[in-house]
């Protein structure tokens with residue numbers, strides 16, 4: 147696996163506050179990777195450290211296998227930041243910004259820019275200062291993707307977008323990234339955005355990573371089964387170290403299992419269950435479970 151981003155013991159302290167605390171992150175090349183966390187979790191600081199606009203107190207960032215250089219024009223062509231507070235030429239019209247960007251970026255793709263402007267229905271002749279917040283974010287994304295970076299880094303990209311536009315916008319990120327093998331790193335406080343488009347994720351809380359990995363692997367770590375057991379749940383199953391939670395409603399048991407669960411269905415049937423139903427965990431259920439297990443309330447870690 148080629149690593150687009152790797153951080154090792156990455157730490158950033160602002161006076162007494164640890165904004166990013168010993169973060170080890172691996173973003174595989176070609177993946178869409180989400181960093182999720184509530185306000186103040188350290189997402190923007192982490193992105194700025196990866197971009198090199200902020201320097202760490204400790205630890206290091208490697209991009210495409212190389213240590214992040216303090217100053218490098220070629221990295222500016224390969225890594226592109228999209229955030230709500232990014233500067234924009236507010237007196238330019240939309241099409242003028244595209245023309246200007248075509249002179250700035252060596253790998254500019256004019257056809258792609260046209261396609262994205264059309265798909266996002268961006269008004270070419272409107273002055274940028276007169277665009278809505280959501281439109282400005284869409285314009286930033288269209289420009290960023292047209293510049294063909296190897297690594298677009300998006301900070302809260304769906305802020306200010308209504309649900310319909312948001313869905314289309316996220317879809318566009320997936321299409322453009324998958325079509326080109328681009329790696330996308332995004333920070334958001336919305337788990338649902340990550341669930342919709344990302345392959346991998348890290349959950350950040352007070353600067354620390356609480357859980358990270360490939361989303362399907364994270365989902366596969368925990369399974370839930372529902373089984374009717376007229377004779378009750380045998381102690382051998384209840385006390386199995388892989389069984390982490392048992393809930394009961396009448397004769398129906400909901401059993402949460404972590405780790406190797408290959409034979410649990412069989413064992414439940416052998417215990418007399420007339421039916422055993424595996425329940426697919428949503429990312430938000432999994433997240434709630436993992437956080438509660440670690441002793442955190444889900445709502446302090448995430449807001450959605």
Ligand SMILES: Nc1ncnc2c1ncn2[C@@H]1O[C@H](COP(=O)(O)OP(=O)(O)OP(=O)(O)O)[C@@H](O)[C@H]1O
Pocket residue numbers: 160163164165183184185186187188189190191192335
């Ligand atoms: N330049 C700075 N000087 C001092 N403290 C800072 C600075 N930048 C960020 N912080 C602090 O570091 C912590 C993490 O902030 P950061 O902006 O990275 O969080 P975030 O997860 O991006 O939050 P949000 O979703 O609200 O943007 C916060 O406590 C913030 O107040």
